[in-house]
Amino acid sequence: MILIAIDHAHGSPRRGAYELVSAARELGGEVAAVVLGGPEAAPVADALAAYVPSVVHVDDASLDHASHERRTTALASVAADLGVDVVLLGAGRSGQAVGPRLALRLGGALLEDVAAVRRDGPAVVAERLAYLSRASLTVRAEVAPVVVSVKPGAYPVAAPADAPGSVASRSVAFGAADDVARLGERRSAARGRVALEEADVVVCGGRGLGDAASFERLVVGLADELGAGVASTRAVVDAGWRPYDEQVGQTGKSVAPKLYFALGVSGAVQHLSGMNRSGTVVAVNKDGDAPIFKVADYGIVGDLHEVLPALRSALAGLD
Amino acid sequence: MIIATYVKHVPDAEARLTADAGRIELDDDAYALDGMDEYGVEAAVRLKEAGLADEVVALAIGPARSEAALRTALALGADRAVLLETDDDLDPLAQAGPLSEATLACGAELLWVGGKQADWDSAALGPAVAEALGWPLCDWTTELRLEGREVAAVHDVDDGSEAWRAPLPVVVTTQQGLNEPRYPTLPNIMKAKRKPLERQPLTVAARVVTLAAALPSRARRGVRLEGDAATVASELARRLRDEAKVL
Ligand SMILES: Cc1cc2nc3c(=O)[nH]c(=O)nc-3n(C[C@H](O)[C@H](O)[C@H](O)COP(=O)(O)OP(=O)(O)OC[C@H]3O[C@@H](n4cnc5c(N)ncnc54)[C@H](O)[C@@H]3O)c2cc1C
Numbered sequence: 198m199i200l201i202a203i204d205h206a207h208g209s210p211r212r213g214a215y216e217l218v219s220a221a222r223e224l225g226g227e228v229a230a231v232v233l234g235g236p237e238a239a240p241v242a243d244a245l246a247a248y249v250p251s252v253v254h255v256d257d258a259s260l261d262h263a264s265h266e267r268r269t270t271a272l273a274s275v276a277a278d279l280g281v282d283v284v285l286l287g288a289g290r291s292g293q294a295v296g297p298r299l300a301l302r303l304g305g306a307l308l309e310d311v312a313a314v315r316r317d318g319p320a321v322v323a324e325r326l327a328y329l330s331r332a333s334l335t336v337r338a339e340v341a342p343v344v345v346s347v348k349p350g351a352y353p354v355a356a357p358a359d360a361p362g363s364v365a366s367r368s369v370a371f372g373a374a375d376d377v378a379r380l381g382e383r384r385s386a387a388r389g390r391v392a393l394e395e396a397d398v399v400v401c402g403g404r405g406l407g408d409a410a411s412f413e414r415l416v417v418g419l420a421d422e423l424g425a426g427v428a429s430t431r432a433v434v435d436a437g438w439r440p441y442d443e444q445v446g447q448t449g450k451s452v453a454p455k456l457y458f459a460l461g462v463s464g465a466v467q468h469l470s471g472m473n474r475s476g477t478v479v480a481v482n483k484d485g486d487a488p489i490f491k492v493a494d495y496g497i498v499g500d501l502h503e504v505l506p507a508l509r510s511a512l513a514g515l516d
Numbered sequence: 517m518i519i520a521t522y523v524k525h526v527p528d529a530e531a532r533l534t535a536d537a538g539r540i541e542l543d544d545d546a547y548a549l550d551g552m553d554e555y556g557v558e559a560a561v562r563l564k565e566a567g568l569a570d571e572v573v574a575l576a577i578g579p580a581r582s583e584a585a586l587r588t589a590l591a592l593g594a595d596r597a598v599l600l601e602t603d604d605d606l607d608p609l610a611q612a613g614p615l616s617e618a619t620l621a622c623g624a625e626l627l628w629v630g631g632k633q634a635d636w637d638s639a640a641l642g643p644a645v646a647e648a649l650g651w652p653l654c655d656w657t658t659e660l661r662l663e664g665r666e667v668a669a670v671h672d673v674d675d676g677s678e679a680w681r682a683p684l685p686v687v688v689t690t691q692q693g694l695n696e697p698r699y700p701t702l703p704n705i706m707k708a709k710r711k712p713l714e715r716q717p718l719t720v721a722a723r724v725v726t727l728a729a730a731l732p733s734r735a736r737r738g739v740r741l742e743g744d745a746a747t748v749a750s751e752l753a754r755r756l757r758d759e760a761k762v763l
Binding site: 265294296322337339398448467470474476478492494504 | 527529530533535540552607608609612631632634635636637638639640641642643644646647648650651652653654655656658672673674675676677678679680681682683686691692693721722723724725726727728729730731732734736737738739740741745746748749750752753754755756757760762763
């Protein structure tokens with residue numbers, strides 16, 4: 198049986214949850230979903246029941262904001278009780294921390310941050326990127342069960358199933374080791390904008406914007422116009438113009454939107470590793486030799502302060 | 517208190533990769549200490565310089581050439597080094613057991629691991645070794661203070677950051693912004709050559725094997741739009757709608 202671990206926020210599954218449903222269906226076999234969290238997560242479990250035959254809701258409010266250890270224990274109990282051979286989770290920060298712990302606890306293997314996963318006879322095989330996303334590796338798990346963290350955006354969002362599934366609530370027992378870490382205040386720069394990993398269009402600004410005010414006016418302005426997610430390079434984050442959670446690249450987020458704008462971005466390997474799976478890439482840079490042009494579908498050599506206002510009017514003028 | 521810090525010898529970001537017979541090949545001199553591990557070495561050394569730690573031990577798992585990464589860690593201020601030597605390409609879960617044993621063997625109560633490895637693009641070793649040790653994990657750490665035997669940290673989570681506290685022992689993984697690593701000075705590089713470096717052979721079964729490797733490149737249109745701002749802007753808008761069909 199395949200178990201998918203559901204990420205959710207504000208009472209709804211994240212888009213990644215429906216991508217995991219697609220991955221599980223492609224793998225084939227029985228599928229169950231697990232949702233962690235108190236009463237606020239009940240609608241999440243109900244929503245998932247339209248997609249998979251069986252949903253387990255670990256109904257425990259302590260899981261609403263829980264340490265990796267606590268979440269691992271909850272998932273491990275459910276996985277062990279169901280006797281699963283594959284667990285799928287999203288390769289966001291939390292999934293990347295919980296996945297290895299869970300795989301080790303279950304005595305299995307981890308296929309990490311994969312772009313595709315399939316069965317090869319009894320084995321589970323995956324494709325993943327390595328070497329700052331410059332190489333693609335085919336990897337096989339040598340022991341079972343197999344925990345697979347799936348790259349956001351790697352699979353399409355699934356359609357509902359023909360027949361609705363059922364939801365069962367349960368509790369799990371935690372141990373002393375699950376409560377050693379104490380989590381404090383969470384700060385998120387809620388901006389009422391589409392989440393970066395879920396955006397179809399991403400507008401990324403680099404140091405070429407010159408200052409925070411130009412970033413806000415030109416990059417955020419264009420993103421608002423397009424209903425797009427806002428991203429930035431590390432140089433921008435280090436300069437304090439934008440928050441860390443907008444950073445794309447090796448140490449930031451990995452995105453694969455349909456359309457990616459790289460504006461005043463030089464195209465360092467560490468940045469490319471977070472965006473080179475994007476569909477169409479547009480680059481605007483005043484330096485015609487900038488490496489970003491090597492990964493661009495459309496390149497404009499020019500000054501952002503001239504090109505971007507013109508682009509906004511041009512986009513607004515499309516019928 | 518003893519601090520252990522894991523270091524990995526990884527290809528330099530600018531190194532040219534070639535895929536040969538399903539393996540990624542590189543020259544030996546294209547490797548360096550992983551930038552994410554440097555943050556951990558720096559953090560450990562600063563705690564020692566502040567009088568909060570007695571010893572910093574650098575630990576590596578890998579082939580003989582990994583000694584170079586350990587020597588860099590020693591030049592940056594680590595006191596001694598241990599290399600668990602293997603030519604096998606071990607996945608992070610396979611490394612977790614031996615790394616946890618090495619951590620316990622040196623008596624460390626704080627283990628630093630790089631947030632993401634530049635070869636496997638993996639963030640799994642920190643969580644895996646925390647599991648093997650049964651210690652709590654603070655991942656993607658941007659700030660850390662020791663208050664007596666209590667660790668007070670701030671780390672990145674999916675949509676922002678979060679305060680994190682736990683008593684020692686703990687595993688901590690690094691994130692950029694944690695510190696600005698120093699450069700090794702020539703006298704310290706010389707001194708590092710005389711610091712103790714112990715090698716132990718390692719045999720452990722891999723849990724994941726690599727079947728094939730390739731260097732994919734996505735075909736890009738590579739169209740340059742020329743002309744004044746208004747012309748290139750309307751040309752781009754039109755092509756995004758009619759040619760790429762993304763608007
Ligand atoms: C361990 C490690 C991890 C890293 N992780 C990341 C990561 O996750 N993400 C990331 O982005 N980086 C990362 N980096 C940093 C990376 O190497 C680059 O330094 C960074 O991406 C550069 O950002 P940038 O393109 O904004 O700035 P720059 O490289 O300074 O480029 C600015 C560009 O703007 C252009 N420009 C300037 N003015 C204008 C104008 N008026 N109009 C048009 N164009 C203009 C310039 O020609 C230039 O190409 C990492 C580095 C290390 C060592």
